[in-house]
Amino acid sequence: MSATPINLAAKLAQIEQPWSPRVIAELNDYQFKLARLDGEFIWHAHEHTDEAFLVISGRLRIELPDDQQVELGEGELYVVPKGVLHRPIAEHPCEVLLIEPRGVVNTGDEGGELTAANDVWI
Amino acid sequence: MSATPINLAAKLAQIEQPWSPRVIAELNDYQFKLARLDGEFIWHAHEHTDEAFLVISGRLRIELPDDQQVELGEGELYVVPKGVLHRPIAEHPCEVLLIEPRGVVNTGDEGGELTAANDVWI
Numbered sequence: 001m002s003a004t005p006i007n008l009a010a011k012l013a014q015i016e017q018p019w020s021p022r023v024i025a026e027l028n029d030y031q032f033k034l035a036r037l038d039g040e041f042i043w044h045a046h047e048h049t050d051e052a053f054l055v056i057s058g059r060l061r062i063e064l065p066d067d068q069q070v071e072l073g074e075g076e077l078y079v080v081p082k083g084v085l086h087r088p089i090a091e092h093p094c095e096v097l098l099i100e101p102r103g104v105v106n107t108g109d110e111g112g113e114l115t116a117a118n119d120v121w122i
Numbered sequence: 123m124s125a126t127p128i129n130l131a132a133k134l135a136q137i138e139q140p141w142s143p144r145v146i147a148e149l150n151d152y153q154f155k156l157a158r159l160d161g162e163f164i165w166h167a168h169e170h171t172d173e174a175f176l177v178i179s180g181r182l183r184i185e186l187p188d189d190q191q192v193e194l195g196e197g198e199l200y201v202v203p204k205g206v207l208h209r210p211i212a213e214h215p216c217e218v219l220l221i222e223p224r225g226v227v228n229t230g231d232e233g234g235e236l237t238a239a240n241d242v243w244i
Contacts, residue, residue: 006198028172074192
């Protein structure tokens, strides 16, 4: 008998809409979410939690306070600390794995039209 | 000014010893750990937490109770539920990213010679 692993590429192939994280697994009260990013997101923060970004394909730039930024290529990880303003920018489409507690909204406290439905599984 | 991402391949290149998870980042009270796996581990469980395995290179088989098993290739994720006995087996060397709460010991409640020092960062 075999249990089934979660294939990130196969799950990503099911996602069309950018900036719409989709849950693929849970670890206690944390969630693994895949997302396709394309273009500029908005500045936002998550007041109560750190947020991890692992780039699966492409490149992601995350702008940070004080003119800092971090550039992530494939296989690179960055954890945005709790409460820190950040703005993800994908100059070309990229694919990321997010890890954060269940219930975190993609736009943090900012809201707006890029706010995605939460806890949507694929 | 640039912040520095964590490059998984570069960190893995610093790890020689198999079955010795090394912490590369924290997300709240969770840790990201990289490990090189080679051969058969021991049956064990983590009484208080789920444990996530993401294969970075190679293949990993995880034996589970009732003759179940899961086979993970590169880019595949599996979450072993809290309290479930499991035995990782790498027939050839493989590289994995583990995600679990700070303080989890690799051999769970079993102990033994494969028990690695905990909370060692690279």
